[in-house]
Each structure stands twice: as C-alpha cells, then as structure tokens.
Amino acid sequence: MSGLLPSLGRALPSASSSRAAAFSTSALVAAAPKMGAKSFAKKKSPSKRQGPSPRVKVHRLKLTSNLARPAPDMSDLVQLFPESIIAENTAKLSVIPRKTFDVIQTFGLPAKVDKDLTLGAPATVIRQATLDIVKALENGKDGDSKEARYMITGERGAGKSMLLLQAVSYALESGWIVFYQPRASKWVNSSSQFAYNEEKMMFDQPEAATDMLQKLLSVNRKTLSKVKLTEDVVLSDATVKKGEGLDKLIDHGLKEDSDTAVATLDAVLNVLSTQTQFPVLFAIDEVQSLFCTSKYRRPDFKLLEAYNLGMPRVILDLLSGAREMKRGAVLTATALSQTDVLPSDSLIKGLGLPIRRTMHAYTPIDETYYNYANSGIKRIDVPFGMSGHEAVAMFELFARKGWTSNSEYQVSSFIAFHISPVMLSSPVMLMCSDYDLGSEAIRRIEAPLGLASEHLHR
Structure with missing residues (x-):
C-alpha cells in the first residue's frame, strides 16, 4: 500500500498545483508534443560515385528565324x-x-x-x-x-x-x-x-x-x-x-x-x-x-x-x-x-x-x-488586289525568302490579294481555283514551296 502512494502522487495533481492552475494565464492543459524536425528526417546516405560522370548529350540547335537563314539566291x-x-x-x-x-x-x-x-x-x-x-x-x-x-x-x-x-x-x-x-x-x-x-x-x-x-x-x-x-x-x-x-x-x-x-x-x-x-x-x-x-x-x-x-x-x-x-x-x-x-x-x-x-x-x-x-x-x-500572276510572283518571293505565314508583310499582302492567311498551307490550290494561271505559273510557285503536283488534284 505504501508502495502505491508515490505512484498515485505522481498521477494526481496536488492541491497547490490545482490552485495555481486556476490563476494561471497560460494553458497548462497538456498538448500533444510537437514533432521535432528529426521525427521525419531521413538519414541521407552518402552518394557513391561509380566512375566518371556521364556526358551530357548535346543536341544541335535548329534556328528558324529569318535572320538565321542564309540569304536566298536571287541572281x-x-x-x-x-x-x-x-x-x-x-x-x-x-x-x-x-x-x-x-x-x-x-x-x-x-x-x-x-x-x-x-x-x-x-x-x-x-x-x-x-x-x-x-x-x-x-x-x-x-x-x-x-x-x-x-x-x-x-x-x-x-x-x-x-x-x-x-x-x-x-x-x-x-x-x-x-x-x-x-x-x-x-x-x-x-x-x-x-x-x-x-x-x-x-x-x-x-x-x-x-x-x-x-x-x-x-x-x-x-x-x-x-x-x-x-x-x-x-x-x-x-x-x-x-x-x-x-x-x-x-x-x-x-x-x-x-x-x-x-x-x-x-x-x-x-x-x-x-x-x-x-x-x-x-x-x-x-x-x-x-x-x-x-x-x-x-x-x-x-x-x-x-x-x-x-x-x-x-x-x-x-x-x-x-x-x-x-x-x-x-x-x-x-x-x-x-x-x-x-x-x-x-x-x-x-x-x-x-x-x-x-x-x-x-x-x-x-x-x-x-x-x-x-x-x-x-x-x-x-486597285485593291493583284492580278493572279502578280500574286503568284509574290508567293514565289515568300517561298524564296522562307517567310512564314505569321510574317507581318506576308499577312498584309494576303489581305491585298483578297487571300486569307489560313490558305497558305495550300497556295497553289488557291491560285488554281481563283485564277486561270496555266501550268508554267503553277510550276513557278510549286517548286520553291516544295509542293508535289498531286496537291493540285486533291
């Protein structure tokens, strides 16, 4: 019995401690203990090098800017x-x-x-x-x-x-x-x-x-x-x-x-x-x-x-x-x-x-x-708009200079030709459908654009 008293005293708060708790300005209610930073820290194992570092694979850059392209041959x-x-x-x-x-x-x-x-x-x-x-x-x-x-x-x-x-x-x-x-x-x-x-x-x-x-x-x-x-x-x-x-x-x-x-x-x-x-x-x-x-x-x-x-x-x-x-x-x-x-x-x-x-x-x-x-x-x-043959010559210029469909000058030219820029993907078809150009004019624009003749018959 006497052996239980010390343990009971430790389990129950004393009267003085109860009174102190009543006038305390800070909470003494036992909160869950804060988890230390070490609780989740994982032990890092030292990295092991196995020979020399692998080489980084270098890919060749592909430049698409007009400034990066060689000057077209206009001779x-x-x-x-x-x-x-x-x-x-x-x-x-x-x-x-x-x-x-x-x-x-x-x-x-x-x-x-x-x-x-x-x-x-x-x-x-x-x-x-x-x-x-x-x-x-x-x-x-x-x-x-x-x-x-x-x-x-x-x-x-x-x-x-x-x-x-x-x-x-x-x-x-x-x-x-x-x-x-x-x-x-x-x-x-x-x-x-x-x-x-x-x-x-x-x-x-x-x-x-x-x-x-x-x-x-x-x-x-x-x-x-x-x-x-x-x-x-x-x-x-x-x-x-x-x-x-x-x-x-x-x-x-x-x-x-x-x-x-x-x-x-x-x-x-x-x-x-x-x-x-x-x-x-x-x-x-x-x-x-x-x-x-x-x-x-x-x-x-x-x-x-x-x-x-x-x-x-x-x-x-x-x-x-x-x-x-x-x-x-x-x-x-x-x-x-x-x-x-x-x-x-x-x-x-x-x-x-x-x-x-x-x-x-x-x-x-x-x-x-x-x-x-x-x-x-x-x-x-x-006049607002070129003739069909004049428009073909402009497309030939675009193709030679490698201008893309978002070129400011090209887009404004499409407007001048009564042409929508979205038609750039098939300019030869556009020319053939809108104008009677003839095979020679078609070849002039088809060749620099890299279009196959089958595009004309789709």
Missing part, C-alpha cells in the same frame, strides 16, 4: 533597270540593283517594308501599276512640274509605298536629281526644333532643312556639281560665286549653323526650279500627314497647321503648283497604315477620295488644305 531574277520595266516583265520578280538600293537607304525606307527589303536581296514584283507610274514620269521628265503632279492612292496594303520606291529606283537609274522622303510624318510630329520667321510669317525647321540638304547632296553630288549657279548667292557669312556648282552652295550652307540651312535650302530650290539640265523628282510618302494639324504648338499652346511649317510648306507648294520646276515631277503617296495621321476631310473632299466616314454640310473643312488638294493633282489609284 536569276530581273534587275530593276529602266529598260527592264516593260510589259514583258509584268508580274515577274525583280531585284533593285544593289548600288541603287544602297543609295535609296541613304534617304531611309518606309517603315512597313524596311525589314522585308533589308533581309536578303531587295526583291519586288513589277506590276502593271509600276509601268503606269514610270510612263507618267517618262512623259513628264522634259516638261514643267506643274503638269506632272501625282498622288498614289488606294486601300491599305495595296502596295503604294513599294510602287513609290520602284519609281525612285527608276529615277536614280535614269539620271534624275532625286529627293525622297519615305516618312513625311516626321516633319509634323514635333520631333525637331522650329523657330518663327517673321519675314515669311511661318515657322522654320532648321534641323529638318539640314537633313534634307545632307541627303540631297549625298545622293546627287555628281549631278549637282554640273548644275552651275547663274548668279552670286549670299549666305550669312559667305558668298558662293556665280558659276560654282550647286554642290558647293550646299557645302557652304552645311558648314554654317543650322539656321543658315533654311536660307540655303531656299536658294537650292530656286536653282533646281529654273535649271533644265536634269529632271528633278520629289518623291514623298505619307503625304496625307502634310494635310493635317501638326503636333507642334505655338507659344500660346495652340497646335500649328502643317502649312505653317517650313518643310511641309515646300512640298505643298510643289504639289499644288504654287512653286514650279521647269523640268521635273512631284510624286507622292498616301499611307493608311499611319493611323494617327489618316487623310483629313479637307484632303478627301479636295482630291475626291472615297469617303470613309460620315461627312455633312457642317463637317469642318480647312480652306487652305482644300485648295492645295483641289489644285489639279493627278490621282494614280492602285
């Missing part, structure tokens, strides 16, 4: 020389001569076709519209620019920028003095300095004028050196003597500060307007941006109209005939991919373009823009 294609732009070469692939393309790159390229022309050879398709534009330039090269003022218009993706580029290539190869601006929206997007000219009552753009002079000289130096000044030209700190070449005038202007560039450009344009040795081409893409309110602001924070800025005013005067060249042409193109500078209502009404939005008697029309547009500019309307 068999027609070179886009003036004598090649003939009816017999319509709907054929051609390549802009490398020397000429390098010169064009001095001016820059349209944003939409920049990547596609610089990857591999600068290939393009000679279209019926190409022949029409070249014929218009050829007919006007010996006459007054007032009779050769053109605007290439058409739906988005119709190929207007490429047609303008082909015309520039033709003019350079034919000995014209050429100025090409592929992105006219830069003149109105408030990206360069401007200053008010009290004498002209408009805003000069010295940086843009300098850029224009530099490119004009870089591309046409040899030809400009043959155009002689007929009188002395006084710049800010120098006088260019009568009999000097026009290239010397530009050189002097570029040596001075940027403000002198504006006066130099005016003098250069005056000389180009009166000389008759060489035809002069002003080629402007995104021209619709010159018929809109600009992003520049006056000191009172009101937005400036494009015709109040120096560079747009030069082109608007040439395009409207307010400034004439005795020998030359002005060729422009609209670019509907520039959604922030779509054609204004004034341009649409003045040029008679298709109306894309509701216009009524109270639609605001800027009279100045309207008069510029309604000045006798000749429209060159590019």
Whole structure:
C-alpha cells in the first residue's frame, strides 16, 4: 500500500498545483508534443560515385528565324533597270540593283517594308501599276512640274509605298536629281526644333532643312556639281560665286549653323526650279500627314497647321503648283497604315477620295488644305488586289525568302490579294481555283514551296 502512494502522487495533481492552475494565464492543459524536425528526417546516405560522370548529350540547335537563314539566291531574277520595266516583265520578280538600293537607304525606307527589303536581296514584283507610274514620269521628265503632279492612292496594303520606291529606283537609274522622303510624318510630329520667321510669317525647321540638304547632296553630288549657279548667292557669312556648282552652295550652307540651312535650302530650290539640265523628282510618302494639324504648338499652346511649317510648306507648294520646276515631277503617296495621321476631310473632299466616314454640310473643312488638294493633282489609284500572276510572283518571293505565314508583310499582302492567311498551307490550290494561271505559273510557285503536283488534284 505504501508502495502505491508515490505512484498515485505522481498521477494526481496536488492541491497547490490545482490552485495555481486556476490563476494561471497560460494553458497548462497538456498538448500533444510537437514533432521535432528529426521525427521525419531521413538519414541521407552518402552518394557513391561509380566512375566518371556521364556526358551530357548535346543536341544541335535548329534556328528558324529569318535572320538565321542564309540569304536566298536571287541572281536569276530581273534587275530593276529602266529598260527592264516593260510589259514583258509584268508580274515577274525583280531585284533593285544593289548600288541603287544602297543609295535609296541613304534617304531611309518606309517603315512597313524596311525589314522585308533589308533581309536578303531587295526583291519586288513589277506590276502593271509600276509601268503606269514610270510612263507618267517618262512623259513628264522634259516638261514643267506643274503638269506632272501625282498622288498614289488606294486601300491599305495595296502596295503604294513599294510602287513609290520602284519609281525612285527608276529615277536614280535614269539620271534624275532625286529627293525622297519615305516618312513625311516626321516633319509634323514635333520631333525637331522650329523657330518663327517673321519675314515669311511661318515657322522654320532648321534641323529638318539640314537633313534634307545632307541627303540631297549625298545622293546627287555628281549631278549637282554640273548644275552651275547663274548668279552670286549670299549666305550669312559667305558668298558662293556665280558659276560654282550647286554642290558647293550646299557645302557652304552645311558648314554654317543650322539656321543658315533654311536660307540655303531656299536658294537650292530656286536653282533646281529654273535649271533644265536634269529632271528633278520629289518623291514623298505619307503625304496625307502634310494635310493635317501638326503636333507642334505655338507659344500660346495652340497646335500649328502643317502649312505653317517650313518643310511641309515646300512640298505643298510643289504639289499644288504654287512653286514650279521647269523640268521635273512631284510624286507622292498616301499611307493608311499611319493611323494617327489618316487623310483629313479637307484632303478627301479636295482630291475626291472615297469617303470613309460620315461627312455633312457642317463637317469642318480647312480652306487652305482644300485648295492645295483641289489644285489639279493627278490621282494614280492602285486597285485593291493583284492580278493572279502578280500574286503568284509574290508567293514565289515568300517561298524564296522562307517567310512564314505569321510574317507581318506576308499577312498584309494576303489581305491585298483578297487571300486569307489560313490558305497558305495550300497556295497553289488557291491560285488554281481563283485564277486561270496555266501550268508554267503553277510550276513557278510549286517548286520553291516544295509542293508535289498531286496537291493540285486533291
């Protein structure tokens, strides 16, 4: 019995401990003991090496980017020389001569076709519209620019920028003095300095004028050196003597500060307007941006109209005939991919373009823009969609360059052909079903795409 007391005392709490429990601020109820970290720890057995580590198997990477592919061989294609732009070469692939393309790159390229022309050879398709534009330039090269003022218009993706580029290539190869601006929206997007000219009552753009002079000289130096000044030209700190070449005038202007560039450009344009040795081409893409309110602001924070800025005013005067060249042409193109500078209502009404939005008697029309547009500019309307043979040539280009169906340029081209991009998996079937192309055209597109002839008969 006495042996049970110690064990019973251990099992039952004492009175003092009970009282302490009643006034305790912490729970003394026995909780389940926490499992120590060691409870689930597994004993790690030391790793045993059995000889050298096995080698990692290296797989060869397969690069699918266009940048990783070798440049396609385009040596068999027609070179886009003036004598090649003939009816017999319509709907054929051609390549802009490398020397000429390098010169064009001095001016820059349209944003939409920049990547596609610089990857591999600068290939393009000679279209019926190409022949029409070249014929218009050829007919006007010996006459007054007032009779050769053109605007290439058409739906988005119709190929207007490429047609303008082909015309520039033709003019350079034919000995014209050429100025090409592929992105006219830069003149109105408030990206360069401007200053008010009290004498002209408009805003000069010295940086843009300098850029224009530099490119004009870089591309046409040899030809400009043959155009002689007929009188002395006084710049800010120098006088260019009568009999000097026009290239010397530009050189002097570029040596001075940027403000002198504006006066130099005016003098250069005056000389180009009166000389008759060489035809002069002003080629402007995104021209619709010159018929809109600009992003520049006056000191009172009101937005400036494009015709109040120096560079747009030069082109608007040439395009409207307010400034004439005795020998030359002005060729422009609209670019509907520039959604922030779509054609204004004034341009649409003045040029008679298709109306894309509701216009009524109270639609605001800027009279100045309207008069510029309604000045006798000749429209060159590019049809929406290519002929069947022209489309085949484009597919051949896609195949040669290895472009996939998600290529931005290819997708936009499908839209221009009235073709759905999902049809790329069977382009030959598409061509055969939509057009009467003939076996030779079928073989042209079938071979580079690697399609078997049985695809045609499924």
